[in-house]
Amino acid sequence: xxxxxxxxLAKDLENQEYKFGFVTDIETxxxxxxxxxxxxxxxxxxxxxxxxxxxxxxxxxxxxxTMTEPEWAQVHYKKPDFQAIAYYSAPKQTKKYESWxxxxxxxxxTMAKLGISMEEQxxxxxxxxxxxxxxxxxxxxxxxxxxxxxxxxxxxSDAVHEHPELVKKYMGTVxxxxxxxxxxxxxxxxxxxxxCYIPKGIRCPMELSTYFRINAGGTGQFERTLVxxxxxxxxxxxxxxxxxxxxxxxxxxxxxxLIALENAEIKYSTVQxxxxxxxxxxxxxxxxxxxxxxxxxxxxxxxxxxxxxxAVTWKYPSCILKGDNSIGxxxxxxxxxxxxxxxxxxxxxxxxxxxxxxxxxxxxxAGKSQNSYRGLVQISKNAQNARNFSQCxxxxxxxxxxxxxxxxxxxxxxxxxxxxxxxxxxIGEDQLFYCKQRGISEEKAISLIVNGYCxxxxxxxxxxxxxxxxxxxxxxxxxxxx
Amino acid sequence: MIKIKNLHANxxxxxxxxxxxxxxxxxEIHAIMGPNGAGKSTLASILAGREEYEVxxxxxxxxxxxxxxxxxxxxxxEGLFLxxxxxxxxxxxxxxxxxxxxxxxxxxxxxxEPISAKDFMAKVREKSAIVELDSKLASRSxxxxxxxxxxxxxxxxxxxxxxPKLAILDETDSGLDIDALRIVASGVNxxxxxENATIVITHYQRLLDYIVPDFVHVLYDGRIxxxxxxxxxxxxxxxxxxxxxxxxxxx
Ligand SMILES: Nc1ncnc2c1ncn2[C@@H]1O[C@H](COP(=O)(O)OP(=O)(O)O)[C@@H](O)[C@H]1O
Ligand SMILES: [Mg+2]
Numbered sequence: 001x002x003x004x005x006x007x008x009l010a011k012d013l014e015n016q017e018y019k020f021g022f023v024t025d026i027e028t029x030x031x032x033x034x035x036x037x038x039x040x041x042x043x044x045x046x047x048x049x050x051x052x053x054x055x056x057x058x059x060x061x062x063x064x065x066t067m068t069e070p071e072w073a074q075v076h077y078k079k080p081d082f083q084a085i086a087y088y089s090a091p092k093q094t095k096k097y098e099s100w101x102x103x104x105x106x107x108x109x110t111m112a113k114l115g116i117s118m119e120e121q122x123x124x125x126x127x128x129x130x131x132x133x134x135x136x137x138x139x140x141x142x143x144x145x146x147x148x149x150x151x152x153x154x155x156x157s158d159a160v161h162e163h164p165e166l167v168k169k170y171m172g173t174v175x176x177x178x179x180x181x182x183x184x185x186x187x188x189x190x191x192x193x194x195x196c197y198i199p200k201g202i203r204c205p206m207e208l209s210t211y212f213r214i215n216a217g218g219t220g221q222f223e224r225t226l227v228x229x230x231x232x233x234x235x236x237x238x239x240x241x242x243x244x245x246x247x248x249x250x251x252x253x254x255x256x257x258l259i260a261l262e263n264a265e266i267k268y269s270t271v272q273x274x275x276x277x278x279x280x281x282x283x284x285x286x287x288x289x290x291x292x293x294x295x296x297x298x299x300x301x302x303x304x305x306x307x308x309x310x311a312v313t314w315k316y317p318s319c320i321l322k323g324d325n326s327i328g329x330x331x332x333x334x335x336x337x338x339x340x341x342x343x344x345x346x347x348x349x350x351x352x353x354x355x356x357x358x359x360x361x362x363x364x365x366a367g368k369s370q371n372s373y374r375g376l377v378q379i380s381k382n383a384q385n386a387r388n389f390s391q392c393x394x395x396x397x398x399x400x401x402x403x404x405x406x407x408x409x410x411x412x413x414x415x416x417x418x419x420x421x422x423x424x425x426x427i428g429e430d431q432l433f434y435c436k437q438r439g440i441s442e443e444k445a446i447s448l449i450v451n452g453y454c455x456x457x458x459x460x461x462x463x464x465x466x467x468x469x470x471x472x473x474x475x476x477x478x479x480x481x482x
Numbered sequence: 483m484i485k486i487k488n489l490h491a492n493x494x495x496x497x498x499x500x501x502x503x504x505x506x507x508x509x510e511i512h513a514i515m516g517p518n519g520a521g522k523s524t525l526a527s528i529l530a531g532r533e534e535y536e537v538x539x540x541x542x543x544x545x546x547x548x549x550x551x552x553x554x555x556x557x558x559x560e561g562l563f564l565x566x567x568x569x570x571x572x573x574x575x576x577x578x579x580x581x582x583x584x585x586x587x588x589x590x591x592x593x594x595e596p597i598s599a600k601d602f603m604a605k606v607r608e609k610s611a612i613v614e615l616d617s618k619l620a621s622r623s624x625x626x627x628x629x630x631x632x633x634x635x636x637x638x639x640x641x642x643x644x645x646p647k648l649a650i651l652d653e654t655d656s657g658l659d660i661d662a663l664r665i666v667a668s669g670v671n672x673x674x675x676x677e678n679a680t681i682v683i684t685h686y687q688r689l690l691d692y693i694v695p696d697f698v699h700v701l702y703d704g705r706i707x708x709x710x711x712x713x714x715x716x717x718x719x720x721x722x723x724x725x726x727x728x729x730x731x732x733x
Contacts, residue, residue, distance in 0.1 A: 430570045435580075437530050439584045453574055
């Protein structure tokens with residue numbers, strides 16, 4: 001039956017406009033715009049944070065001030081004015097919901113529009129959803145059930161208060177504050193995000209899912225996510241996001257850290273659908289994300305991402321294969337349309353012996369967009385018998401768009417085997433004609449062909465996420481052949 | 483069923499069809515033969531609605547509608563089917579998904595409900611048997627990695643699934659060994675009914691031993707230059723296309 005999803009999705013694709021471009025009318029509590037030490041102190045005190053975290057923020061801020069914005073990516077945009085952003089916004093009601101019934105009806109309506117009503121999630125999928133409206137978690141479910149297994153799945157702020165020893169131990173160990181400009185900024189001003197810890201030997205029985213959403217106008221969003229799978233643990237983590245339609249650019253600079261201890265496995269899936277700007281390239285989200293995971297011995301980290309949104313994307317989910325026999329995987333579909341720009345890819349850093357990595361990247365460019373794959377495969381001196389396989393395909397929908405591939409290989413161990421394949425193709429007139437001759441409309445034909453092209457990646461996603469991803473692909477590419 | 487009158491068509495400024503006339507009625511099988519480059523595939527492509535070709539003169543009436551006014555997909559939904567000379571591969575899209583999408587689009591056009599998964603699968607089973615298509619091929623990606631013969635059989639399978647009023651088979655026999663040829667031909671024969679019609683485009687007489695046409699036309703230099711019955715095909719086989727060429731060029 002899985003085959004039919006790509007078909008059924010096409011029904012609700014009549015609306016060409018950005019589907020989730022609505023604004024929820026909830027009072028928010030926002031700090032003044034601008035960035036300085038006082039603002040950081042204000043954020044920290046609003047969140048009632050311990051002293052060590054404030055110090056961490058201030059140190060990061062000091063480092064950030066010495067850094068300059070990177071310019072090596074194949075993207076062009078007007079640099080954000082960091083003094084014109086409000087760095088914190090929380091929904092006004094501070095009360096935490098005891099049960100689903102207590103949740104603000106307007107918030108429920110928003111979730112319903114997003115197609116993630118809690119009832120349905122609970123009933124159909126067994127997914128525990130930690131819904132982030134702007135920067136504060138407002139609803140958490142399944143907490144008890146997970147609690148029985150010792151699994152911690154909560155907002156980052158809660159983790160700071162309830163599990164400070166874990167946060168202190170792991171935060172910043174994979175993405176240090178000094179890592180890059182946006183990571184430093186995030187470390188200084190991050191407001192909330194998710195924290196997940198799976199204890200030794202526990203297999204998390206359900207997909208853990210967080211929906212992020214930007215909601216207050218002019219508020220930058222700085223998420224912080226930390227996932228730790230202790231020895232022999234397993235977790236599949238889903239992250240998806242949609243944002244309201246805006247005319248001004250909004251900055252999103254998240255940091256995600258994954259830690260897979262010995263024999264652990266983390267599967268991290270993302271469907272990213274930030275507002276991409278309108279047909280003329282006006283507005284849209286800047287998405288500058290640092291995502292990285294570290295694998296200890298025999299551990300495995302698998303990144304799967306479907307990127308359809310954002311005006312500018314800068315994102316390289318990476319794996320540090322530190323332990324012997326560890327495995328890193330990266331499966332990506334990146335769609336750009338109109339004036340979108342994406343510079344995305346991965347880094348596979350092979351440090352341990354017998355480490356293996358797989359990279360499958362599918363870029364789809366439409367309109368006048370620019371889509372770049374940038375990947376680094378690094379084999380260190382001690383990484384005996386390392387293996388990498390990379391496949392980077394580009395599909396062009398028009399003659400005006402661009403696809404670029406920048407594969408970097410640094411190999412310091414001669415026993416390594418590195419394979420790289422790359423293709424670029426234009427969506428086939430012949431394929432479209434063939435579909436139409438069978439009675440299939442152009443829109444559905446494109447959806448079929450594109451979903452077929454991305455199948456290897458979509459197959460990596462959990463079922464219900466795959467359906468959503470296919471819908472997004474189809475919506476993002478409507479009317480795009482030329 | 484279909485009435486083609488004085489059809490002229492260009493591609494890239496070059497005139498390929500130069501006043502073609504053809505009429506096919508329900509219940510009939512017509513064969514169109516002719517040398518390479520005569521314009522047989524061009525005719526099929528134009529009827530199916532390929533946009534690269536420019537129709538400069540003439541008309542085509544299909545089931546009392548102006549065919550040339552319809553989009554490619556609406557022609558298909560009205561019941562026109564083209565079995566491609568070179569079937570196209572669509573990686574990652576299963577044959578069954580492709581066909582279910584097509585079938586439901588056609589049903590929606592007619593105001594019918596989508597077919598249920600159960601009925602659909604039953605239909606797949608029934609129709610794949612007609613062309614002895616391995617059921618595994620039905621769930622593989624459309625034409626991807628199919629042998630030449632499998633691709634052609636898949637075209638007839640699709641035809642069986644979509645149940646068109648008019649099917650145009652463009653060189654469906656080329657590249658088939660004798661067993662595959664027999665299977666394809668018997669498939670076409672089984673699908674024949676008083677309500678539908680078939681145009682068989684072929685280069686060789688061989689196929690017509692299995693699919694017996696009511697009429698045989700010779701297409702040469704963008705026109706139908708000769709029409710007859712099955713015997714004409716045999717005569718062509720014997721005398722070769724030069725016979726036609728000489729005859730036409732003499733006039
Ligand atoms: N896309 C095209 N561009 C230019 N010429 C074409 C194109 N397609 C067909 N032709 C020309 O049209 C003529 C008829 O071709 P075709 O219809 O394929 O012949 P047949 O199927 O009878 O062998 C040939 O001379 C061929 O070269
Ligand atoms: Mg031909």
